[in-house]
Amino acid sequence: MEESTAPTSKKGAKKAEAKAKKEALKAQRAAELAAAAANVTLEDDPAAESYGDRRSATSLLFSHAAEEVEIRSLNESHIGKTVIVRAWLQNSRVQSAKMGFLELRKSGNWSIQGIVMASEEEPIVSRRMVKWVMGINPESFVAVEAKVKQPLEPIKSCRVEGLELHITKCYLLASAPSMLGMTLAVANQPIVNFSDDKAPVGDVQADKTTVPAASMLTHLDNIAMHKRSPVQQAIADIRIEVKRLFRSYLEDRGFKEFEPPCLIGAASEGGGNVFRLPYFGEEAFLAQSPQFYKQFEIAGGRERVFSIGPVFRAENSNTARHMTEFTGLDIEMEIKESYTEVRDILEGVLLYIFRGIQERCADAIAAVQSVYPSEPFLLPEPGKEVRLTFAEAQKLLREEGPPEFANVRDDEDMSTPQEKALGEVVRSKFKTDFYVIDKFPETARPFYAKIDDTATPVGDGVRVTNAFDFFARNQEILSGGQRINDAVELEARIRAKGVDPDSAGIKEYLAVFRSVGVPSHGGGGIGLDRVVAWYLGLPSVHLAAYYPRTPKRLSP
């Protein structure tokens, strides 16, 4: 078939009504086929062995000469050859009683056109076989044997445009139901509602000529179809590449991976947003970050470490930026001379990631853009990275930002609206969506942040820290900086922040710094989901997660 179900193609955009009719027709056809199949014998149908419901398809079913290939690996060298292909039947269209078209899909978005045509010559394809194949429900898993041919014209609706499969055998390995909870076309539309509310939101149809779009709830209730959509396959592939680039950049620079625990004995970093659970008669907590454990690795002589793993926030925030469980990419390293060594490694790894996915995931990024269009993500030219001090950033916001921020102070933390406004100013002034805000005032950082004694205080005499945030498209993706490595200084800061140095968790943390000499060190934590979501300009971080966790959603 040459119509496409991709939402960007007008030709392929079918009306919802037509779809419903088609589904009904298919169901009817399937019922007829089931009735007919019960009476089929070898005498009735010379092709009876070439199709049917088989559950598993061993090589015995196929021709000896047929080679099993993946759709993504098919190329011109296969023309004229007989191949075996396992794939999802994405769509089918009856041309006549003797002929029908299929779309087969595998490996994310690798689709190819299949043709099944009645033939009285070997290999025999009966009309009954054509009818049976055309009755297979979309999103069923099939194995076909086919001859690879060159189509008369490129098949625009399929990723493999220059080849088609002339099917001579077709076995149904796993059948989808006749009515899917969400079709692939709908699954590949932009999500219209990210609310977690259980109240029925209804899936909307923008206008009668387009494929209807669904809510995030419908997507999650149809998790398999959600995942099968080309846009989600592309996002998942990009996410994998981000992790891979993170790891390889750091390993090349001597960083060693480690696994911090999730279960911890105390709500050590501020008790507000922490999950608590009963633990053999005591209480346990879920780690909000690997912060303390990264520092223990440094104290333990591991020099440069990174971790990739889940972190938890019991925050009742139902926004597109929040999840209760997300993946942290964390690093910690010894500092030789200056905390800028840490800042440079973190800036380096993020630029490596952004440039790496631009290069390696161009197709996947294009697939995402086709569903969720966004402005290209601007990166600074090498050597022209944008690093503003907190005070410089606030000045920029006062002078060039919107009027409501004309009086922002250098000694108070930025709000989310301020961050967004600053991002706009930075983008138009420096032509970058990625930048660093450095030297945060101590009021805006936790007790372990190292104060810069050499810097001039800001605002009402507030000291600044060797700590920074990184931003992507106006939103924070990383927090980091130098940590206090001296036990005496650390205890003083803990007290100054109003925390009891003898409280659970803090006591054990301080004890490590007292127990041995700990060298200067620093690090940072990156939110993987946010990096993926904001780089791609997605409307919600939930789209970048495999199984988003929110205050109202724990399944699937």
Added chain:
Amino acid sequence: MEESTAPTSKKGAKKAEAKAKKEALKAQRAAELAAAAANVTLEDDPAAESYGDRRSATSLLFSHAAEEVEIRSLNESHIGKTVIVRAWLQNSRVQSAKMGFLELRKSGNWSIQGIVMASEEEPIVSRRMVKWVMGINPESFVAVEAKVKQPLEPIKSCRVEGLELHITKCYLLASAPSMLGMTLAVANQPIVNFSDDKAPVGDVQADKTTVPAASMLTHLDNIAMHKRSPVQQAIADIRIEVKRLFRSYLEDRGFKEFEPPCLIGAASEGGGNVFRLPYFGEEAFLAQSPQFYKQFEIAGGRERVFSIGPVFRAENSNTARHMTEFTGLDIEMEIKESYTEVRDILEGVLLYIFRGIQERCADAIAAVQSVYPSEPFLLPEPGKEVRLTFAEAQKLLREEGPPEFANVRDDEDMSTPQEKALGEVVRSKFKTDFYVIDKFPETARPFYAKIDDTATPVGDGVRVTNAFDFFARNQEILSGGQRINDAVELEARIRAKGVDPDSAGIKEYLAVFRSVGVPSHGGGGIGLDRVVAWYLGLPSVHLAAYYPRTPKRLSP
């Protein structure tokens, strides 16, 4: 110095009493030095700028020509050159008022001898400086400037035997306390007691001539020193390599990484050993395995996936084999023709890991063996992998195992003592510590295990499954097999196992199989901590974890 603190060297084994005396002397010396230092002025000491407590050491403190190097990177090309080295001061020994020896250590177990000798020629080293350097507490972090020279004889006590550092500057960057909670020598002794009981166990000294050994509790209470020990550095490095080999083998074969959630909405896989927690007015659970989510990835068209992440068991088992949180290495893949495709990938990845670490981590393995000696881990010759069916294994145990297992049945699960006895038989018969037990009876497997309809039932007519366990040194390290992929078959098995298909978690799981066609698939889960621990023959899996979690221990 040429004495070694390594426990294998008799020469270096110091008496505990001598140690205590030395500590007392050091403390006294440090006090004297502190008093003296208060009066030091440039006039008093021509070398005053060349040493001292600096907290941070910028390049301004060092000679322009000095190059900063890592101890592990030092080689003959550095002889005669002036270098800057940052390292832990591992030990020091005063030779005279004019001369002393140091051991410096970095990057795990890379140690080198340092010499500080009074000199009136440039660069000037004063007697006061020698005394001050000798007073630095062991395990402090220092930066030294030194000339690299060739020692008269190889320094057997250091890993870098062929070089020594003639120190001309020495700055203390982070001071250890005068009395460590656990010395490095003790930290590198085999742990004598793995009990988690809070009752004082006391750290024992086997006899008066050896370095005393400590309990696991003492190790965990001194986490930084525990980690700094060469044996723990080696175990951590081996663990990293296991993960890296796992990932690279699978990525080369088209597997894609994903992250299953830890927080789940239902105790889906048997409710006994699951942690529960309050979740915004509802209840949440911590995942016991990524099983369901791996299968959702297959249903979602991801074809071949793997995950590396934490799993949780609320099991009150205080043994050397159990932890409440551990790292799972999981895979799941589509099956084309047979579940043996899954078995072969899993066997392949484990052999790749075992052979890979033997090759890449020879030094680290030797370091572990020097503390925890064990029989070499035997691997099968390529093509001679040992795969027994469950029935064959039980037969072997009946016929060649100890008499108490003369009546084990083919239709009942193996106990841990049975597994151990079988491992002994397999090792002596097949000369391997790694083997597969396949075709477990359905009574011993969860509801999702696929039954082999073609196999003869065992025992009292119990059917066998396409499921297997892998063993290393008699202990299970992997469970895997083919899963049921048809919703009707799955529901029937769920019912047959006495589980309500409408119960929380199960209902949503079944719904996925009903919602789309899911191809044949299978997979397995490997316990990373166990693979490391049993490969190395460690006495407890807790030694292979970074921060072991047990029913009685959640810190550090």
